[in-house]
Amino acid sequence: MLPEEGSDLQIMSHAVVGYPSLEENQPAIDGLVRAGVKLIELQVPFSDPVADGATLVNACHQALQRGGSLATALDLAKQVCQRHPQVSFILMSYLNPLFRFGLEDLIGAAAEAGLKGMIIPDLPVENVEPLLPLCDDLGIAPILMVTPNTPEHRLERIGRAARGMLYVVARQGVTGKQSQWGEEFRCYLQRVRRYTDLPLAVGFGVRSEADLHALQGQAEVAAVCSKYIEWQTSLGSERAAAKLAELTAAI
Amino acid sequence: MIRSEDGFFGQFGGRYVPEILLPALIELEELFADLRDDDGFWREYLLLAQQFSGRPTPLTPCPGLTRQLGGARIWLKREDLNHSGAHKVNNVLGQGLLVQRMGKRRVIAETGAGQHGLATAIMAARLGLDCTIYMGADDIERQYSNVFWMRQLGAEVVPVSTGARTLKEAMDEALRDWAASSDDTHYVLGTACGPAPFPELVTYFQSVIGLELKDQCQEEFGRYPDEIVACVGGGSNAMGVFAPFLDLPEVRLTGVEAGGTGPRPGAHSVRLSAYGDQQDAAETGIAQGFKTLFLQSRDGQLGATHSVAAGLDYVGVSPIVAHLTETLRLTPAYATDQEVLKAFQLLMRTEGIIPALESSHALAGGFKRAAELDKSQHLVINLSGRGDKDIFKIARAFPQPEWREFLDRELARQSNEKEGSTDVA
Structure with a gap:
């Protein structure tokens, strides 16, 4: 189940399929679940991830060398969705691997694997709209992104097409750098709320307990993704999960 | 001039970017x-x-090359003479x-x-x-x-x-x-x-090349050329010279890609032609914000490329070029690193012009085509850049012992100066 509007802040975290290895993906995800994470993105590694910063770019490149792909992502999704029915898994991928697979087929395969939603950063809302009937039929939520510079008319269009939750990019730029949560950010969230009743997932730059406290009462989901992958890289999956457990305990 | 339909050229083009870039x-x-x-x-x-930048750039006849190759009259559109x-x-x-x-x-x-x-x-x-x-x-x-x-x-x-x-x-x-x-x-x-x-x-800004060329051809030989040849990396010099001729079917347009060291994956950047018996021909994909032919794996990862010319070493190609190739308006060709170096040397020695290695692909493809055409025909090669920047690459391809000795002396001079300045400090 995806969270509901107005529910308490919860953490969404991340796995790059094939990073640090295909074998390690499942135990790492088990660790996240034990840490209390109920929303997990499975990122299909891509050769040219233009919305990602250095941490995820490097993770993608290593994952590709270790067999990460859309096919292995769907396999992993099947396993982890069965093992952890209380957790919502979301497919995150750049467009080309999905385009090659066939977007409509992919939506079917994602539903069959038990995934709850999809995040495709380089698929604009105009291209998502034609897919909505199929997504709605199969229960796959296309999770769309809004950014601080998204103009009102696009917010409205995105608000209409979005399903599940709305991914609120906290600042301009790519993943993996700190964001600010001041008055400007609060106004931004209020502006976004005018166009949707969906829960808001804030991502890009959520990296610490302080960030989570700042988001409590403002958003329903905080995406701790690059930071988790950084921990996974420097500390290993087990200790990275322990770090996540500290964060979930803090909220 | 070519216009997109809402950003698309046939099936290619579009705007597939993260929301942050749309405004x-x-x-x-x-x-x-x-x-x-x-x-x-x-x-x-x-x-x-x-x-x-000194525009318009000249259209230069190449009598020596024309004689040597024995086919069409060869002309060069001299983009190498631009500032930069x-x-x-x-x-x-x-x-x-x-x-x-x-x-x-x-x-x-x-x-x-x-x-x-x-x-x-x-x-x-x-x-x-x-x-x-x-x-x-x-x-x-x-x-x-x-x-x-x-x-x-x-x-x-x-x-x-x-x-x-x-x-x-x-x-x-x-x-x-x-x-x-x-x-x-x-x-x-x-x-x-x-x-x-x-x-x-x-393409709009680069079309200044083809617009000038149209006038220059009329002036020089009273009609449009039979063929125009350009190298294709991303496709900007090719589209620049081709765009004003798209509605003139009598003008054949040939785009020459980088054949690299051969038709193995990662050894070339040929996206528009079938190349040897390669298994990994370019396929339609969507990446870097647009839809075009990309060299890529079956599951949609962009592939590696190679060319002796860094400017042609690219995995995708202009959506306009992909569309013109699909509709058969543009004829794709390719030249290998070896053919390119030969063409480079031939132009230099015959006409006294030092071309860029990128542009030498157009020369290699153009020379081949010229030899196949009749003496009454005119072929224009877009010489997109000059070769000064390739001095190190060329020095290795055609070694001169004096060059190596000079580099040693220059290095010695630079380290002497460094030590000298340390003393002063």
Whole structure:
């Protein structure tokens, strides 16, 4: 189940399929679940991830060398969705691997694997709209992104097409750098709320307990993704999960 | 002139970018839509190109080559004579006018051979803009003289060390910068690729090449050429010279890609032709913001490429070029690294012109075609850039012992000066 509007802040975290290895993906995800994470993105590694910063770019490149792909992502999704029915898994991928697979087929395969939603950063809302009937039929939520510079008319269009939750990019730029949560950010969230009743997932730059406290009462989901992958890289999956457990305990 | 349908050329093109980049692209598209049919704007652009870059560039006959090859009369459209030494400056000067209108204070660009980066650094210096150039770490090694001049001009050159460390990665990194900076920064995309409106906008400015050529052909031989040949990396010089001729079916348009060292995956960047018995022919894909033919794996990962010419070493191709190839208006060809070096030397020795290695692909393809044509026919090769930047590569391909000895002496001089200055300090 995806969270509901107005529910308490919860953490969404991340796995790059094939990073640090295909074998390690499942135990790492088990660790996240034990840490209390109920929303997990499975990122299909891509050769040219233009919305990602250095941490995820490097993770993608290593994952590709270790067999990460859309096919292995769907396999992993099947396993982890069965093992952890209380957790919502979301497919995150750049467009080309999905385009090659066939977007409509992919939506079917994602539903069959038990995934709850999809995040495709380089698929604009105009291209998502034609897919909505199929997504709605199969229960796959296309999770769309809004950014601080998204103009009102696009917010409205995105608000209409979005399903599940709305991914609120906290600042301009790519993943993996700190964001600010001041008055400007609060106004931004209020502006976004005018166009949707969906829960808001804030991502890009959520990296610490302080960030989570700042988001409590403002958003329903905080995406701790690059930071988790950084921990996974420097500390290993087990200790990275322990770090996540500290964060979930803090909220 | 070619126009997109809502950013598409047939099935290719479009605008597939993260939401964060859309406002900047739409701003650019609206500005371009306002200006493209404004004769006053085009005149302003032509005046700038004339005053700053010496346009129009000449159309040079090549009697020696024509005699030697025994076929069509060969002409060169001399984009190498532009300020900065390549056609890239045409697009950059045009985008500079747009930057001024948008009031942005910083420009960024990707570059492969360094010619586009150099042109952008020149424009930024002239207009007083901050400038950051992204360049693959391997390309920096291949085209160091351009890196040197970009830095002298005040640009920051950022080496990109991810993936294959060439043009594709430089473009990824420029897009990442732009996602953070589009409020005050313009991305001067260097070729007819990327998300709409770039393919159309870059073609618009580069079409100055073909428009001049139309007049020059009439003047020189009273009709249009039988064939025009250009090299195709991203496709901007090719689209520049081809665009004004698209509606003239009697003019054959040939695009020459980089055959590299052969038809193995990662050894070439041929996207428009079937190449040898390769299993990994380019397929339609969507990446780096647009839909085109990409060299890629079956599951949609972009592939590795190679060419002796850094400027052609790119995994995708202009959506306009892909469309023209699919509709058979453009004839694709390719030349291997070896053929290119031969053509380079032949032009140099026969006509006294030092071409860029990128442009030498057009020469290799053009020479082949000229020999197949009749003496009464005219063939124009777009000489997109000059070869000064390739001095190190050429020095290795055609070694002279004196060059090596000179480098040793120069290195010794530089380290002596360094020690000398340390003493003074």
